[in-house]
Amino acid sequence: MNNDFSLKPLQYSSGNLEKETLIQLYKNILKPRLIEEKMLLLLRQGKVSKWFSGIGQEAIAVGVTMALNDDEYILPMHRNLGVFTTRKIPLYRLFAQWQGKMSGFTKGRDRSFHFGTQQYHIVGMISHLGPQLGVADGIALASKLKNKRQVTAVFTGEGGSSEGDFHEALNVASIWQLPVMFCVENNGYGLSTPTNEQYNCVHIADRGIGYGMESHIIDGNNILEVYTKVSEIAESIRNNPHPVLLEFKTFRVRGHEEASGTKYVPQELLDLWTQKDPVENYQKFLIETGVINTVFETDIKNEINLEINEHLDVAIHEEHILCDKTSELNDVFKEFKYQSVKSNSMLKETRFVDAVSEGLKQSLERYDDLIIMGQDIAEYGGVFKITEGFVEQFGKERIRNTPICESAIIETAMGLSIAGMKAVVELQFADFISSGFNPVVNYLAKSYYRWKQNAHVVLRMPCGGDVGAGPFHSQSNEAWFTKTPGLKVVYPAFPFDAKGLLITAINDPNPVLFFEHKALYRSISQEVPADYYTLPFGEASILQTGEDVTIISYGAGVHWVLETLSKHTNISADVIDLRTLQPLDTASIFSSVKKTGKAIVLQEDSLFGGIASDISALITENCFEFLDAPVKRVASLDTPIPFAKSLEDQYLPKARFETELMALLAY
Structure with a gap:
């Protein structure tokens, strides 16, 4: 559980960094700490629903973000508030996000840091931790293809590094030599599970060897070490695209989220890491070296607290979201203005x-x-x-x-x-x-x-x-x-x-x-x-028209329908090839059923839970008074699909469709 780093005192070296940079690092690491302290207070007051604390880990988010250019993408996690504040996102928008208000980033549809913003080149996480690692690969691939000489940084924890997505993403990045920094915050515990129950290697950085990838171990509580080392690594990636695995040794001094508590952590371990607090130690270093004084420290804290309170007041007094069903439904998909392209070729x-x-x-x-x-x-x-x-x-x-x-x-x-x-x-x-x-x-x-x-x-x-x-x-x-x-x-x-x-x-x-x-x-x-043309989504194809029955299918099922009808030329049927299942052409379905009074839906998928069930329900709900018989569903057996020819023939609904069609017509 990183005991070697918990015993090692923080040693700062400002190197060639200018005073302005040292001060900016201080302002940036202090700001998320003060915000967090306010959020913990609001949590106790019931004004925030949940909080994942990053107290004790601020140096990583701030150091990495300051080492990157503003147009380089960062994919953070719950404990990376410093990414958002260092990128200067207006605080009222963050507060509104956490309170489910409209001026947040998700219109109240998600909470916490489950959001992104193209304006600030931040791509937020989802609760399934692994996917963002592969997403970072894609952003980095685009950068490499466009020769933009940019770095993409993506965060995960030591717990997330056990997910398959982690290994897949590192492997792809290594094979394609993508300009990605995989930043692993090793904070000792995945919720309550210690690292010795999560992986069986000394350091997560050691995994880089297996992927042919450069890797480094960095003291995640040392803001100067994080900033200087990551700046150097980022520049090397820009000049020569390649992935790098960074393991930041740190510790989570609060619970996974506040309701979890920290009873599972030995008190002596908490005490050791508390002594390595990244904010307090860096502040002490700056005062001792004369970069700042106590008056400056007080002024900066007052300035940040004033900003927090002003922006919090804006968010708190913002009206709660008014529900609008149309808006909700319209925002599921990005608007697509279909352009019909007709072919002029033979x-x-x-x-x-x-x-x-x-x-x-x-x-x-x-x-x-x-x-x-x-x-x-x-x-x-x-x-x-x-x-x-x-x-x-x-x-x-x-x-x-x-x-x-x-x-x-x-x-x-x-x-x-x-x-x-x-x-x-x-x-x-x-x-x-x-x-x-x-x-x-x-x-x-x-x-x-x-x-x-x-x-x-x-x-x-x-x-x-x-x-x-x-x-x-x-x-x-x-x-x-x-x-x-x-x-x-x-x-x-x-x-x-x-x-x-x-x-x-x-x-x-x-x-x-x-x-x-x-x-x-x-x-x-x-x-x-022969040439380029388009067809619209949501428009079924009417292959045949008739009066007796509506037959609805898609894919290979359409050909089974046509084969069956070729043997029964006396059947007068509307044959609807759906072509797209989402969006679904319900207008064509309803219009046909209202004409014929009977409907049968054929799918190759097994019966229970297939789309035929929804189509049947839609017909019943919208065309009930026009029906002369129950809507019939025909599908494959509710078994896995077998290999042997005789078993597969029995599984598929081709033969059963003819029988069921005749029964429906005779109803």
């Missing part, structure tokens, strides 16, 4: 797989800031050969092979978006998204709603069964994401739709999961325009 017979490839290629030609990432997508062309030949045309900087690390690459894509670029990530199989589930549903989906940071990311999802690939390469798992506000879900059935909708997905500034059924890749062809 049509050519095109397979589904080639339509996807063309959509990617023509988007790359149109957008220089578009990056594609995925396993084996470069020289190999991806497992389905969709990006074959792309490296020769666009280069390895834009067509990037990745390690097997879905979380880190999805997070990297988010970082690229923060830095103003676009990203497409190919998941080798849709099944593997489970290894990157957290950043999709908790980071990409929620960032715009929380603090207006969109995720300009497309996740390509080769999916589906009927190919004998078994439980881990065959899932149709779209329902995992249609449930999550903030994600768009596209699932085309034809090459024409696949190309036009993929291009639109790349144009859309919001996160899009683009499902591509593997069984359709080389089995379905269609005349498709």
